[in-house]
Amino acid sequence: MGTANDSSKDISDRLAEKHPKVVFVLGGPGSGKGTQCEKIVQHFGYTHLSAGDLLRAEKNSGSENGIMIQNMMNEGKIVPSEVTIKLLQKAMLDSGNDKFLIDGFPRNEENRAAFEALTKIEPEFVLYFNCPEKEMERRILNRNQGREDDNIETIRKRFKVFLESSLPVIEYYKGKGKVREIDAAKPVEEVFEEVKDIFNPKVPKVPKDENVEGRCMCCAIL
């Protein structure tokens, strides 16, 4: 189990031994990342780690970074990468799983580069929930989970940070052919249908009686 005294090299080395499989889950505030991650966990056995949830827990734990985290969140700003990455690494190490959905991270170029340098983990792919701003705003204002940053002033700041700092990260991964983009404006179940196809790609069916020895497989594919 990770402890507060672990050096970042120790943590990184121990995490590397797990050979974790990571999917980054990105999208604007209120696009439905957390909602879809819960469903992916149930269907595909991943562990869901929300960077925002980890930071909120750290803030509430009375840690020395608590006030700084609270101030950054209230302004919709991105907390320094070393803080967030340490929380993510510890959560991955403490988990018995080796498959992770990392939700809301990397949120800017600093997050991305620091995670890559420290962990050497390359995501399998990046799930991007694309949703119009008006719909995201409507969803957040109806969320009612008592989040301090779910007020219209902070929401507008979060949208600005998403456009200026997070979209370039998505573009970076697009350039590497890693982005799986989802139309997130649809109802929850319809969005999940698209998500399922990504985690469970449809393979061409080969009828049993056609799959006979000596027959070329590519001719038998329907």
Ligand SMILES: Nc1ncnc2c1ncn2[C@@H]1O[C@H](COP(=O)(O)OP(=O)(O)OP(=O)(O)O)[C@@H](O)[C@H]1O
């Ligand atoms: N496809 C959808 N249609 C309508 N409402 C949705 C949809 N997906 C999620 N919601 C609702 O919208 C709100 C925001 O969803 P969620 O918390 O999953 O977003 P998020 O992307 O994790 O947001 P944040 O970045 O602020 O954490 C929640 O109240 C959720 O129930």
Ligand SMILES: Nc1ccn([C@@H]2O[C@H](COP(=O)(O)O)[C@@H](O)[C@H]2O)c(=O)n1
């Ligand atoms: N990589 C990150 C992720 C989040 N934050 C801060 O947390 C706030 C809430 O994030 P959600 O994903 O739960 O919406 C976000 O506005 C940031 O202040 C961060 O700093 N770094």
Ligand SMILES: [Mg+2]
């Ligand atoms: Mg969320």
